[in-house]
Amino acid sequence: MIIQRISRIISNYEMIMPIFAGAVTLLFVVAIFSLPLPYYEEQLYPKTYDPTSPLNPYDRGGPPFVQIDIKEQYPENSPTAGYVTSYLTPLSWYMANTTLYLGTTIVGHPGGILDEILYNTRGLDTVVETTILFIAFAIASYLYRKG
Amino acid sequence: MGMVNPGGIPYFILEFGDELVYFSPYTVSLFILALVFTIFAVIARPERQVDIVFGGDAFYAKETSLAELKIRRFMAIACGFASMGAMVTGDLFNFTLFISLVGICNVGIVAAVKNRHVQNAAYQYGIVALSATVPLFGAAALIAATTGTLSMVELWSNAALAVPLVVKALLVLGVMGEGMAPFYAAKAEMFRAPGAPYVIMCSLSSLLIFLRVIEVVLVI
Amino acid sequence: MWQEYSIGLLLVFIAAVIAFFALVVEKDDLHRLLLLDLVEVPSLGIIALLGTDLAEALILPGLVVGIAELLALSQIYVTKEGLKERKVQGLNIEVIQADAPLIISVLLICYGVILSGFTGGGVAGLGVVFYFMARGHREHFELLEMASGISWAIWIFAFFVFMFIPEYWLLALFMAAIGILLKVIVKMSLVGTMWGDGNG
Known part of the structure; x- marks a missing residue:
């Protein structure tokens, strides 16, 4: 059963880091494709240079x-x-x-x-x-x- | 207030400078839940684990040392306070900080047990919790950059401020990373740690932060 | 639509993808810990791209959270691997074995206290680290724990002064500066002085 196999992989705590890191990697790839993001011009605490x-x-x-x-x-x-x-x-x-x-x-x-x-x-x-x-x-x- | 907050209209708003703490029906319910369980953690006596030898009358009782009891109780109470804070804060960056605090308290509750299996599980969970701060803080900074504010009150009262979907996803994934303990403890690796009320604090705080992040994502 | 902000984000996101992909394939626990340090960098990058004073104020907590969790995790790693204590001896250099470390440390600590705030904590902490390095270290951990707790309490009190009686802001500011001074001294002096189980 595929669910059994998945649950066996997930239940191994050594695997939790690769799984989570994989999810974050995927999400950042999605984030790259959702660029460009708008930049709101009226920011709080603006920086000034002198x-x-x-x-x-x-x-x-x-x-x-x-x-x-x-x-x-x-x-x-x-x-x-x-x-x-x-x-x-x-x-x-x-x-x-x-x-x-x-x-x-x-x-x-x-x-x-x-x-x-x-x-x-x-x-x-x-x-x-x-x-x-x-x-x-x-x-x-x-x-x-x-x- | 232009838009309706799905968590209900706040009863009152506490003001800490730029950071508002708001008590709406939804956040108050979660806050009270966290409060009750924190009080439980304060007054509860730890469970004693007993191993029964199969097929005989013999058993081993595992003793919890006083030092271990104290540090785990401290962590459980701190975790309770962190959950309470995360339930009612109305500032996104502050929210992510409270979530990280919940994460590290959960690591602490488990890591105080001097058992190799448990320590290994705590370590694996700890590195997930640490890496989860990247999407968490990243999401907060992206929200500030795209909308110009970190205040949830501003975000829901001004319909023009829209947070991109991928940023919301980053926030949710970060919270999942911080609150992952109970999910992969399905194998009970972490629950081999003796001391029932404190371990329950892990699960409860994770449940609470998941419930809160749903509200946050709907609100912003 | 492709402003500087989005170009910067593109670079940081690529860095994040690379770093997290490395975490996916890495199997060794120690290397994972080292990679985590690397992974923190893109997150600071995303915050920095905000480009306002607020960004700097957000980077500090972000950085501190990373360092704090690394401290806890590395100690868990040491305990879980059962690494036994490796004696940290004083450095075997003639100048250091004389009175020099004491004088230099006192100077650094005094100057750090005058500076106050985060920088002062760094300078004073350096003095303490130098003293520990030169002399070897043992006890004192209870003392450091206590100092950490006291500084935390000072800080919280200063926060409430700021929020509820803002007319005493100067008092609150100095209390906060002293709180962070103690805090950073304690943290700095811990760097590299913990090793293995205390009970050895």
């Missing part, structure tokens, strides 16, 4: 602690969004004043806009994300210590 700013590409304008306008989904829910435009540590402040390329290095903590999104307007995402880390860590350390 090549003359040392904080490029993270410069969103305005000094720290002065509210700037951020294009979020529900502005009425985040009344304080836009205060943290950027904050620089002494070293990165020095680099910002001497070179134009602070934004491309890791010491140029992109603070500002990303902090606004990660902590404030989309804070729930980050809560879930840290919980995932926490759970993964609990599993790993349980297996390691109580092993």
Whole structure:
């Protein structure tokens, strides 16, 4: 019986990865044939570039602690969004004043806009994300210590 | 609200910045189901497995160590909370994150058992769950790119925002990957793990996320 | 209709097909784990093609979820294969056996704390990793677990401040920055220090 054979293959847990990966492969092939997809022009949190700013590409304008306008989904829910435009540590402040390329290095903590999104307007995402880390860590350390 | 939400009109909407959590009749029912089973996981005592020797009176009782009990109970409760979150969230990316959390909690419930068979099953399920994050996050990003929003409320109230069918399919496949455990446990490989209430949490959370993704796909 | 976005998607989808096809044919468990790391890349690519600030904010959780699950899975792999502990000795280099690691680590940790946030966590974590590498490591896992839990609690509290009493946003911001600082330090210092069963 063909159903019997299929169910025997599926019930083997070694086979689950190839089956699932096969399904995803097929779906991505379908996705290739369904291209092109439309790109919605009015995006939230649009990116801006100012090549003359040392904080490029993270410069969103305005000094720290002065509210700037951020294009979020529900502005009425985040009344304080836009205060943290950027904050620089002494070293990165020095680099910002001497070179134009602070934004491309890791010491140029992109603070500002990303902090606004990660902590404030989309804070729930980050809560879930840290919980995932926490759970993964609990599993790993349980297996390691109580092993 | 232009279009009707198949899950019913929300009773109320909680606002977390850009992310709305909405309680409609459908999501509330699923939420209460998850809540009840989480309470069960909190108060339940674990089952003790007994192997009976065939044709005789002898039996072996398998003991579950206290540490193992604690970590599995913790995982089951976390899984319950993750399912509750996934039931009511109204943001697509947030939804995919909750689904991943359910997936990794399920891995944790099973992986805490120190048995080679069980560990192997947990590993196989874990790699599926990890690879399932690709279609999941991919679908969320594609929705944001094609419609300009991640909020389900926006998507159902504005009829002009249409999500391509293939993107919906990616989302569903990703959820299937994260919640696959009970399906291939048909052979009971994973249920050899002792400790009944916690393993049931795996099946229940998978069932709940499947039920929710149906609503999500109909809504967006 | 074929804008840059769709051309980019075409490339990423092709990459995804290749990567997942590799997963279909791969039979070895360890290689599957390595391939998974590769498979994560197209997913980050799809998010990045969004091309807004939102995309960057979505990449971070996406990346973190991948790393977290890899951490758990590799530990499950080690346990399931029954790989026994391989002693990690301190590096046998003269400079490292003197006081240098302590000084460098303290400097890195101090600077990381000043930086705060994600970058600060990276720098401070590097200091801890360096110290562990130089000195060998043993105990301390309970401590790290506790730090991880505390940082999580700080984070959640900061989140509620943001959502319900937004006038104290500055406090919430700093709490969130400290939370992620602790978190990233803990995660970084774990890299490469877990091996085999703790009970050996």
